[in-house]
Amino acid sequence: MNPSPDFSLFPPIEARRTGMLAVDDLHTIYWEESGNPDGIPVVYVHGGPGGGSSPEKRQWFDPDAYRIILFDQRGAYRSTPLAEVRDNTTQLLVKDMEALRKTLGVDKWLLAGGSWGTTLSLAYGQTHPESCLGFVLRGVFLGTPYEIEWFLYGMRRFFPKAYADFTDAIPEQERGDLLTAYEKRLFGDDPDERMTAARFWFKYTEACSLLRHDPELVEEASKDDTVVYGVGRLDAFYFRNRMFLDADQLVANVGCIAHLPLMIVQGGHDVIAPPESAYRVHKAWPGSVLHIVPDAGHSPSEPGIRKKVIQAIEQFKRERRFDAATLDASGPV
Structure with missing residues (x-):
């Protein structure tokens, strides 16, 4: 299946299978799979932290090429108990993701996340670099005290x-x-x-x-x-x-995943996650690609953001890497 020339969403699809994974005595997380069971595994890491994964996120990925995995983090959306903060930390969310990967029999997966999802994706990758194929990050948030104060x-x-x-x-x-x-x-x-x-x-x-x-x-x-x-x-x-992060932890520890491909799509007028954080990750990660969308803010629903994220995912499907020149070849968004 090919996306439209403007890299709009793929047609809606239903989940092929769903489940609830008990990760401890308190928390059970929702997960689902769609797309090609033999395709490239990709996990969508939602924002919030309590936002959850909407069915629309399946449409970011070519269902003929990708094994699409969505899940709701502890306390989010369809996971139970809802909005529960007991036994809920970044480290435990990382542990849950690794438990889900093993439960589903995934060797390595591509991580695609936005906002808080970029924070958790980086934390997961730095804990389990051997489990990652690469990263597509939108609206980078590093969880620093400065960013929290700014919000x-x-x-x-x-x-x-x-x-x-x-x-x-x-x-x-x-x-x-x-x-x-x-x-x-x-x-x-x-x-x-x-x-x-x-x-x-x-x-x-x-x-x-x-x-x-x-x-x-x-x-x-x-x-x-x-x-x-x-x-x-x-x-x-x-x-x-x-x-639940140490001071500047995610930039300081970039070295352990910097051998992997990274594409950052960042709204040029993102006020919730200002571009400075995306630029810091890009400068610390040799070979990474940063694309600033000039007429966009933070929301993944904005056309310029969506176009470049899907374009990056399509490029990874073909080449297992990211190239700035190719991504810019379609002209300004």
Whole structure:
């Protein structure tokens, strides 16, 4: 199957098989497979951390060429218990991915992830380089204290209305420490207050994701309470714990996976995950390819982002590597 000339999504497909993998006494994670069972294994690593993998992500990959694996991380979407923060760390998510790989009988797989999914993909790769074929990363987030602080306070410089809505949910006397204020509500005893706080958090994220803000898209995305609740609680929990990473861990340890192919697709106007982080990974990774999409923000739904991600995945299918000249041959997006 070939994509259209503009590298739009492949046609919708159904999962070939699905399952629930118990990873410990508390957590069970959802997984699914689609595409060619004998194809190139690829695992999609979703963002959030609590976002989950939507069926639309199957359409990023040629189903005739790829064995497409999607899963929901601990506490996310179809995994249980929903939004559970007990026994939920980056290291345990890495462990879950490796357990899933072994359960499915995959030797090595290509990792494709966006936003928090880039963080987890890099952490997994640096723990299990022998299990990786390469990486396609979109909107790089390294989980540094600077990036967390930027999300909580810096993005207001570009999205003042979205930030005002985010902070208006909190009494004025508590706005000096927004993370603590949101944690108080996201993890309080009142289920309605927890859901309300999660919705304000989620809408703030969605409103700042698009270069061209669309209130209708934000409202539509916010209708799924499962995703909203998971993102709100797990985002705040991981922020509080500095994503369970050491200082600049993911750049410092790039050397152990730098022999593998890497393509980064980065929105030039990404406010949630500013391009600086993508550039730092690129400079630390000899042979990596960084493509800045000039007219895009953070969302994978933006045409320029989607086009270059699918183009990179197609190139890996053909050549098992990435080439900047080839990816740019189609002209500006």
